[in-house]
Amino acid sequence: DIQMTQSPSSLSASVGDRVTITCRASQPISTYLNWYQQKPGKAPKLLIYAASSLQSGVPSRFSGSGSGTDFTLTISSLQPEDFATYYCQESYSVLSITFGQGTRLEIK
Amino acid sequence: QLQLRESGPGLVKPSETLSLTCAVSGDSISGSRYSWSWIRQPPGKGLEWIGTFLYSGNTYYNPSLQSRVTISVDTSKNQLSLKLTSVTAADTAVYYCARRITVTREDWFDPWGPGTLVTVSS
Numbered sequence: 001d002i003q004m005t006q007s008p009s010s011l012s013a014s015v016g017d018r019v020t021i022t023c024r025a026s027q028p029i030s031t032y033l034n035w036y037q038q039k040p041g042k043a044p045k046l047l048i049y050a051a052s053s054l055q056s057g058v059p060s061r062f063s064g065s066g067s068g069t070d071f072t073l074t075i076s077s078l079q080p081e082d083f084a085t086y087y088c089q090e091s092y093s094v095l096s097i098t099f100g101q102g103t104r105l106e107i108k
Numbered sequence: 109q110l111q112l113r114e115s116g117p118g119l120v121k122p123s124e125t126l127s128l129t130c131a132v133s134g135d136s137i138s139g140s141r142y143s144w145s146w147i148r149q150p151p152g153k154g155l156e157w158i159g160t161f162l163y164s165g166n167t168y169y170n171p172s173l174q175s176r177v178t179i180s181v182d183t184s185k186n187q188l189s190l191k192l193t194s195v196t197a198a199d200t201a202v203y204y205c206a207r208r209i210t211v212t213r214e215d216w217f218d219p220w221g222p223g224t225l226v227t228v229s230s
Contacts, residue, residue, distance in 0.1 A: 001171075034216040043204055043220035044155065050214040087155055091215045095168045097145075097157035 002026055002090050006100035012108040017078045021103045023071045023088035032092040035064055035073045038102075039084045047086075048073065083107050110134040112205050112221035120228050126195050130188040130205030130221055138183040143208040145217060146179060146190045148201040156201075160208055161188060195228045202226075 003026035013019050023033065031051035036044035046055045048064035051071060061076040075082055088100040116128035130144070137144060146158040159169035159179045169177050178191045188205055202225050206217040 032214060036217075043223050044217075045220070046216055046218040049216040049218075055218065089155075089217070096170065097160075099155040099157070101154045 001096065002029065002093055002098050004088055004090055004098050004100040006086075006088055006103045008103060009101065010104040010106065012106045013078055014108045015078050015080055019075045019078055019105065021073045021086055021105075023066075023073070023100050025069045025071075025090055025092075028068045029090050029092035031067045032090055033064075033066065033071045034089045034091060035062075036087045036089065037082075037084045038087065044087060078105075080107075110207060110219060112207070112219060114203060114205050114221045114224040116203075116224060116226065118225060118227060120195055120199075120226060121230050122196055122228055123194055126190070126192040126199060126226055126228075128190045128203055128205075128224065128226070130190075132186050132188065135207075137181055137186050137188065141210075143210065143215075144179075144181065144188045145206050145208045146188070147204045147206060147217070147220075149204070149223075150198075150201045158190065158192075158203075197228050200226065200228045 005024045007022045033051045035048040037047050038044040047058050047062050052064045063074045065072050083105055086103045090098050111133045113131045120126045141163050143160050143162045145160040149155050157170055161167050161179045161181055167179050176193045180189045202223040204220050204223045206220040
């Protein structure tokens with residue numbers, strides 16, 4: 001099975017900061033990597049698919065990059081509504097799916 | 109606009125069967141080229157994929173749950189179903205249904221239902 005490891009597990013930042021979250025796969029997964037945002041009590045929301053494609057309606061301050069085993073989610077200028085938990089998810093395994101453990105982004 | 113909504117008992121006794129449904133509106137669950145999945149999240153923890161009903165009619169399950177889980181589709185009601193047998197406290201979680209979109213081998217989950225909390229307790 002493919003293991004997905006996010007870092008950091010938690011992060012404190014201020015409004016206006018540039019933030020980067022990393023996701024590492026245990027084996028190469030090309031660009032089969034998605035990012036989700038989850039706010040407390042809510043379902044996850046798709047932000048980025050195929051490593052770098054921005055989902056329709058998602059603000060352009062969100063961006064994704066990477067291929068192979070190392071991926072990043074970047075928020076260029078944090079807004080108050082961005083404080084949430086972020087998950088990566090691999091889709092390389094057609095018959096199985098694995099999520100990262102999550103990164104909690106908190107207000108400093 | 110596609111909407112998903114999970115429903116079912118909020119409390120299940122240990123060793124019994126958890127049964128949930130996901131009502132799909134805004135698209136035909138059988139006529140579309142999409143697949144449909146269940147994902148769960150224990151309180152305060154991360155996301156775990158349970159399984160997927162492919163548009164081809166095949167189903168694929170998380171190996172860790174495969175012996176206990178069944179996912180099916182009722183086309184007459186346009187809904188997805190989940191059955192998980194022999195539940196324990198470890199199955200306590202919010203259960204989500206989600207559409208799984210596949211485009212030239214890339215795939216992702218969008219949208220998700222709001223989720224339903226199932227507690228396993230006597």
